[in-house]
Amino acid sequence: MTRVNKENAAEFLQQFPIFQDLSPEELKQVEEIAISRSISKKTVIFSEGSEKEAVFFIRTGIVKAYKTDENGHEQIVSFLKTGDMFPHTGFFNAHPYPATAVAITPTSLLAIPVRHFERLMLSTPSIAIKIMRVLGDKIRELQDKLQVLSGQDVRNRVLSFLLMLAEQHGQQQADKIVINLPMTHQEFANSIGTTRETANRLLNQLAKDELLEVDRSRIIIHNLQALKEQRDA
Template identity: 60%
Template sequence: MNDHTYALLQQIVLFSDLTTEEINKVKDITISRSFPKKAIIFSEGSMKEAVYFIVKGLVKTYKTDEKKTYKTDENGYEQIVSFLKTGDMFPHTGFFDTKPYPATAEALVDTQLLAIPIQLFEQLVMNTPSIAIKMMRVMGTIIKDLQERLQGLSGKDVKQRAISLLLKLADKHGERRGNSVTINLPITNQELANFVGTSRETINRLFSQIGKKGILKVERNRIIIVDLAGLKEQLD
């Protein structure tokens, strides 16, 4: 297990600048955890106890919307923050923010994680400050990328936001074959609507319109972008 954990940590971007000795120190405080489909990994507002990295599976993070602007069929009102896959870290605030968890994290499928407890990590960086310095450099790049993605969605109408989301999911989760991309994610149109801040009916209508042009197919647990170039043209 230790060798396997070491190999997994090596592949994580956040630890890409660490030496073998430093990665081994991180490995020594890393815990393996498994969550079944629909399990809550942590809840928004609860004390941050660990930072997680996905070994296998899919995770959805979302914020509860007290104004009841966004609605789901099962979980009340929520605003989707992100869909995460193998290699991703969450929460995005990482190790250097002591505030409570900013969102709720839920396993979309059976999911395996690596967890690094905050308290143990703090002790580690006190003894080996070079780890914190190197990780903060990488975190700056990660946060900048996240900000650019969020800015990419602002100022657009619903159609542009929805198509931008599809393109983002295609890039992050898609399997490409030629000009088509299959997005294998067990997410509903309601969840997609929550992500872009609109209603399920609007998403249904938009996908139907794009589908009639032969660009998009929506099936159970997957979205097929039949014509990727054609979908990008819909942004114009």
């Protein structure tokens, strides 16, 4: 993990909802405590259960966040991309990191140390008030997503996850949507809480129906509308 140039950090941070309501002067104060980092592929950024030292913002790259159960099985929490922050509630509790985060491509991050940020909020309450309002909205959004996923059967979870990946990571190429995300079938299954065999069977059926193609480095969706219709049926 090496340090890189912090140029344009304030402009970058304002793209995040958590900082969108801050004034230029307030953003400059946040920029002053931020640290830029360059992360190599497969490098662990932090481990589940370790002391929370910073919250991270992705400039470029892809990060996988996962938890490990008592049997040592990996449960994917999320795939994070350029413009994402993690962990979301990192500034506002003293709990350890809730998951392990590892860079799955070379990644450039902006890190804000938690203790420095706490001191900044104490000295500038307006920053704390604006950020807490935004986080309240984010929590409600995550609760809604969890409710939707937990109420679905496995097939609909597969479809919903594919549609979420298309929205968050997809790139339109002609009449197709290409999701460039290096993800194994096991990681796909872990993301929706099912077995690899079940995920493979459902993905193979969607491929047989000519709705998509899947390999280790990308997913190509041939008919996004058909996926939506199957989920909503």
